[in-house]
Amino acid sequence: MVARTVTIKARGKAISRAVDVAEIVRRRFVQEATVKDVKIDTEVLVGEGGVSTNVSSSVIYLVR
Numbered sequence: 625m626v627a628r629t630v631t632i633k634a635r636g637k638a639i640s641r642a643v644d645v646a647e648i649v650r651r652r653f654v655q656e657a658t659v660k661d662v663k664i665d666t667e668v669l670v671g672e673g674g675v676s677t678n679v680s681s682s683v684i685y686l687v688r
Contacts, residue, residue: 629660632684635667639682646684660685 630649634642650657663683670676 628688630657630686632686633681635681636679639680642682642684646686649686654686654688657686657688660687 632642632646646659650659661683662685665681665683667679667681668676669679
């Protein structure tokens with residue numbers, strides 16, 4: 625079974641690494657893969673002591 629869609633998810637500082645992974649997959653491993661969609665969002669995380677923090681997140685969809 626071969627997947628036709630791959631989803632790459634990342635939050636915070638890992639977003640740049642997720643973009644790098646998507647580009648490496650497209651250029652080196654699966655040349656026919658294309659970026660179907662990119663979604664960005666901000667998540668509110670509540671830490672210890674009730675302090676809330678905004679964290680950016682992204683989802684990259686690759687299709688063959």
